Amino acid sequence: MSRLFKGMERIEEARERLTGLSFMAGVFVGKPNFDLLLPPEESAEEKQLGEEYCQKIEAFLRRHVDPEEIERTAKIPDAVLKGLFELGAFAMKIPKAYGGLEFSHKNYGRVLTLMASWSNILSLTVAVPQSIGIAMPILLFGNEDQKKKYLPRVAREEISAFALTESNTGSDAANVQTEAVLDPTGSHFLVNGEKLWCTNGPIASMVTLIARVPAKKENVEGRTVWTPVPEGKGAEEKVQTAFILEMNAPGVIIRQRCQFEGCRGIENAHMTFTDVRVPADNVIGEIGKGLKYALTILNVGRAISIPAICLGMAKQAWQPTLDRANTRITFQKPIGQRQTQMVRTGRMAADLFAMEALSSLVWHMADQKAYDIRMEAAIAKIACSEKAIQFLRDAQIIFGGIGYETAESKGVRGEPAFIMEQLVRDAEMYRIGEGATDILRPFVAREALNPHLERAKKYLDETVSRDERADEFVTLVKEYLPRYFDLWKQTPLPRHVERRHPKVRKYLVYAERASRRLARAVLYILARYREALRDDQGRQNRIEAVGEEILTIAATALYAESQHRITGDGRVWELADEVFDTARKRIDQLLPEIIYNDDKATAALGRQALLGHYPSLNRGVIQRGLKDYVPKKKREDTDT
Numbered sequence: 001m002s003r004l005f006k007g008m009e010r011i012e013e014a015r016e017r018l019t020g021l022s023f024m025a026g027v028f029v030g031k032p033n034f035d036l037l038l039p040p041e042e043s044a045e046e047k048q049l050g051e052e053y054c055q056k057i058e059a060f061l062r063r064h065v066d067p068e069e070i071e072r073t074a075k076i077p078d079a080v081l082k083g084l085f086e087l088g089a090f091a092m093k094i095p096k097a098y099g100g101l102e103f104s105h106k107n108y109g110r111v112l113t114l115m116a117s118w119s120n121i122l123s124l125t126v127a128v129p130q131s132i133g134i135a136m137p138i139l140l141f142g143n144e145d146q147k148k149k150y151l152p153r154v155a156r157e158e159i160s161a162f163a164l165t166e167s168n169t170g171s172d173a174a175n176v177q178t179e180a181v182l183d184p185t186g187s188h189f190l191v192n193g194e195k196l197w198c199t200n201g202p203i204a205s206m207v208t209l210i211a212r213v214p215a216k217k218e219n220v221e222g223r224t225v226w227t228p229v230p231e232g233k234g235a236e237e238k239v240q241t242a243f244i245l246e247m248n249a250p251g252v253i254i255r256q257r258c259q260f261e262g263c264r265g266i267e268n269a270h271m272t273f274t275d276v277r278v279p280a281d282n283v284i285g286e287i288g289k290g291l292k293y294a295l296t297i298l299n300v301g302r303a304i305s306i307p308a309i310c311l312g313m314a315k316q317a318w319q320p321t322l323d324r325a326n327t328r329i330t331f332q333k334p335i336g337q338r339q340t341q342m343v344r345t346g347r348m349a350a351d352l353f354a355m356e357a358l359s360s361l362v363w364h365m366a367d368q369k370a371y372d373i374r375m376e377a378a379i380a381k382i383a384c385s386e387k388a389i390q391f392l393r394d395a396q397i398i399f400g401g402i403g404y405e406t407a408e409s410k411g412v413r414g415e416p417a418f419i420m421e422q423l424v425r426d427a428e429m430y431r432i433g434e435g436a437t438d439i440l441r442p443f444v445a446r447e448a449l450n451p452h453l454e455r456a457k458k459y460l461d462e463t464v465s466r467d468e469r470a471d472e473f474v475t476l477v478k479e480y481l482p483r484y485f486d487l488w489k490q491t492p493l494p495r496h497v498e499r500r501h502p503k504v505r506k507y508l509v510y511a512e513r514a515s516r517r518l519a520r521a522v523l524y525i526l527a528r529y530r531e532a533l534r535d536d537q538g539r540q541n542r543i544e545a546v547g548e549e550i551l552t553i554a555a556t557a558l559y560a561e562s563q564h565r566i567t568g569d570g571r572v573w574e575l576a577d578e579v580f581d582t583a584r585k586r587i588d589q590l591l592p593e594i595i596y597n598d599d600k601a602t603a604a605l606g607r608q609a610l611l612g613h614y615p616s617l618n619r620g621v622i623q624r625g626l627k628d629y630v631p632k633k634k635r636e637d638t639d640t
Contacts, residue, residue, distance in 0.1 A: 020372030023365075024379065027550050028448035028543070030487045030519030032512055035494060037361060037554055039368045042106055050107030054114050060087060067119040068407060070265040071422055076125060081159070081203075084126060089115075091155035093130045094139070098151035105366040109308040109359060116312025120426055121265035123309050125159075128199045131301030132434070134160035137208050137242055140300075141285035141293050150206070150244060158205035163195040163245070163271070164294055174291055176240055180211040180278065182228040189213070189228070189243070189283075191251075191276040199433075201247075201269025202257050208297075209245040209278075210290045212238035226288035240290035244282040251276035262425030302434040303366050303377030307359040310388035310430050313423055314352055320418045321348070321395040328400065335398065344394050350578035351387045354552050357559035357579075358383055375447050378440045379548045385431040392424050438537075445540035448547060449533075452526055455479075460530060484523055487516045501564075503573055507557035507580055511550045514587050518546045521594040538599035542590045549583040549590075556580065 023036040065080055084090060092108045094100025103111070108130070115123035129135060134154050138146050154160045169175040178193025191211055198207065214235030215226040229235050245252070256270040285293060325336030325345060335341045362380040365373050396403040402410060403420040411417035431437055458464060459472040493508055525539060533539060560576035563569065608614065 020370050021368075022372045022375060023554075024375035024444075024547055024551065025372075025447070025451075027515045027547055028519065028522065029451060030516040031491065032515045032550070032554070034508055034512075034554065035496075036365075036371070037558055038496065039364060039371075042104070042364065042367075046104055046107065050103065050110045053101075053103075053107070054110055056087060057089065057111055057114060058118075060084070061115065061118045061122075065119060065122060067122075067419070068417065070119055070121055071419065072408065074259075074264040076122060076265050076267075080122070081125075084122075085156055088155070089126050090129055090159070094135055094151055094155045098147055099155035100151070104363075105304050106360070106363040109304045109363040112305060112308035113312040113315070113359075116309040117316040119265075120309050120313050120316075120423075121263055123312060124263070124266060124305075125200060127301075127305035127309065128162065129154055129160040129204075131305040132162040132208070132297050133200070133204075134206055134208055134244065136297050136300060137284050137293055138244070140296065141242070141289070145281070146244065146284070153205070159200050159203050161198050161200040161204040161207040161269075162297070163198045163201070163207040163209045165197045166194060167196050174240070176210055176212060176291075178209070178211040178273065179238065180209075180213050180241065180243060181232050182213070182230050182280070183277075184230045186230060187280055188277045189280065191243075191245070191273045191278055194255075194270070194272045196270050197258060198269045198271060200267055201271055202254050202267040204247055206247060207245050208284070209243045210240055210294050211243060213241045213287055215239050215287055225286065228287055239288035240294075241287050242284040242290040242293045243278050244284060245276070245278055249276050249278070261428065262422065263429045298434055299374045299377055300366070302381040303362050303373055306381045306430050306434055307355070307362065307384040310384040310427070311352075311355050311359050313427060314355060314388050314391045317392055317395045317420065317423055318348075318352060320416070320420075321345070321398050324403075325398050328398075341398060344398065346578060347582075348391050348394050350575050350582065351391050353559075353572070353575040354556055354579045355384050355387050355391075357555040358552060360559060361555040375444050375547075376551065378435065378444050379544070379551055381435060382437050382440050382444075382544070383548055383552060385427075386437060389424075389427045389431060392420075392427050396420050396424050441541045441544040442537055444544040444547065448543055449522065449526070452522070456526070462531065480523060480527075484520065487520050487523075490516075501561050503576065504557045504561050507553050507576075510580075510584060511553045511557075514546065514550050514553075514591075517591050518543070518550070518594075521591055524595060536599070538597060538603075539594055542594045542597075546587055546590050546594070549587045553580055553583050 021033075021036055023033060026032045026036075060083060064083055070076055088101045089111070091100035092103040092111060093105075094102065096102045112123050112127055115126060134150055138150055142150075164176065166175075166177060169177070178191065178195065180189040180191045182189055189211075191209070193211065195201070195209075198204075201207065213226075213228050214232035215228045215238070216234060216236045217224055218227045219225075226237075226239050251274040253272050253274070254269050255272055258268040258270055260266075260268070322336075322345070325341055326334050328335050336345065358380050362373060362376050365371050365376060399418075399420050402415065406421060407417040407419045435443070453460065456472075456476055459469055459476055464472070490509075491512055493505065493512065522543060525533060529536065529539075556576050556579045560572045563572045609617075
């Protein structure tokens with residue numbers, strides 16, 4: 001394999017190849033299969049089940065949950081968590097056989113959206129155990145004994161968490177340093193290390209722990225497997241492995257409950273492990289598969305929870321923003337009647353519609369077991385988190401100064417104590433959590449380029465001789481030239497009821513053409529830049545961004561048609577048209593920039609800045625570097 005995406009080699013080794021149906025895989029090679037966006041419709045019974053449960057949750061939230069108290073005290077009351085357990089809110093994704101509700105992904109998303117519209121902190125606290133906590137890794141990779149022992153506990157009484165990140169390991173999940181060494185008896189592992197930013201850590205009874213295990217390779221029934229070695233003696237490598245860790249085990253210490261700009265009610269831990277004994281029976285799946293499991297869990301989790309929470313937060317702000325725009329008078333006129341704010345509100349309405357269309361589509365696709373939605377999930381997470389941040393900042397602008405003031409301060413004067421500034425603060429976390437935007441974009445690009453990388457790996461291999469590379473180049477040209485010319489031919493859209501609507505056809509015809517343009521651009525830059533693409537994140541980001549807009553166009557078209565057909569309200573096309581026009585303009589701007597851009601010059605400027613070549617930029621202020629902000633006591637301890 002070529003060394004494209006330098007620095008991600010270990011993640012590349014753990015990465016699973018696409019094994020199921022993927023709409024985006026077709027988009028990036030110029031052959032989008034729109035049939036994949038039309039899986040069997042949700043049954044009336046399933047939808048009713050979700051709606052009835054949402055009514056129960058809404059009644060509970062209105063009666064028992066005070067979001068302002070959670071923000072003020074930075075704590076979710078124990079009574080609230082207990083009530084949610086009694087309602088089964090922590091068991092939505094757990095099968096009924098283990099005490100859960102066994103909801104579809106779509107119903108799970110509905111509930112999280114509703115909860116987030118009341119308190120995004122509470123929605124996050126409920127989502128973490130089911131998206132990335134103990135439940136998912138055990139369901140996906142655990143054995144039956146583990147399922148029987150742990151799933152009923154996390155379904156009805158105990159909170160769980162996911163312990164992956166460390167001080168020097170954020171998005172670079174392959175760099176975990178916490179170790180789990182098999183003891184001489186082979187019955188337990190001794191865990192030493194630390195974990196940071198473990199959401200729900202301070203209140204969790206158990207966590208999914210990712211740690212490195214000293215192991216050696218062995219052949220078992222024709223398969224190469226990693227086997228842990230007692231006390232690490234004779235280990236060939238330290239391989240990442242997943243464990244079930246009981247938080248009451250001796251040696252587990254919560255060092256700190258981390259505090260953030262927003263999301264004040266979340267329980268987030270910095271924890272350390274000193275000779276913590278973990279039974280060998282608590283290994284999840286196979287030794288050495290921990291990174292693979294972690295990436296899989298995050299892929300599944302980010303498809304539902306982050307889009308749902310972002311959608312709920314945006315919807316929470318929507319009606320108060322309209323009320324403010326219609327009642328805030330400036331110069332004898334409501335600001336909502338001024339073109340600047342009408343344009344802003346129109347953009348917000350379209351973005352909210354696009355977020356709902358994308359979320360609903362990806363949740364529904366997640367329920368189809370034959371689909372591989374890792375790219376769709378990443379795109380939904382990127383799009384919804386970024387759109388939510390812009391949406392909430394636009395809302396804050398409409399609110400003006402009162403949107404910058406805290407709800408508590410406004411309440412003192414009897415003003416509506418809407419949490420505008422809190423939502424803006426909280427939203428940033430969802431851009432960062434479960435895969436930051438700047439990490440997920442190259443991830444999607446990697447998947448997009450994979451068919452070409454696999455085919456051209458010999459040509460891209462820097463160890464291959466010049467003659468061999470030349471021969472391979474000729475072979476590739478003969479194979480790819482017909483493909484390239486084929487990308488100029490329009491692929492007819494299959495005939496379906498949904499596509500007979502003239503607007504759906506218009507949107508999808510453009511999406512299909514944009515897909516072919518994107519595929520041609522990808523082939524061109526691969527041929528021209530080859531290894532240089534390894535560090536060219538500008539082009540990688542644009543490849544993802546174009547794919548993101550194509551998915552948004554298709555999702556919005558089909559969602560608008562569905563809403564029109566179900567409700568009879570044709571005004572949804574006004575929203576869809578705005579989404580389409582915005583996406584089309586962005587695609588038309590981005591596609592040429594995949595081939596020609598000035599990123600190199602800007603990056604060179606940044607490189608010079610990082611080397612300290614512009615000292616004038618530090619003049620006129622009290623100059624301090626990052627190390628100057630280390631707490632005084634910490635500096636003194638380091639010096640001694």
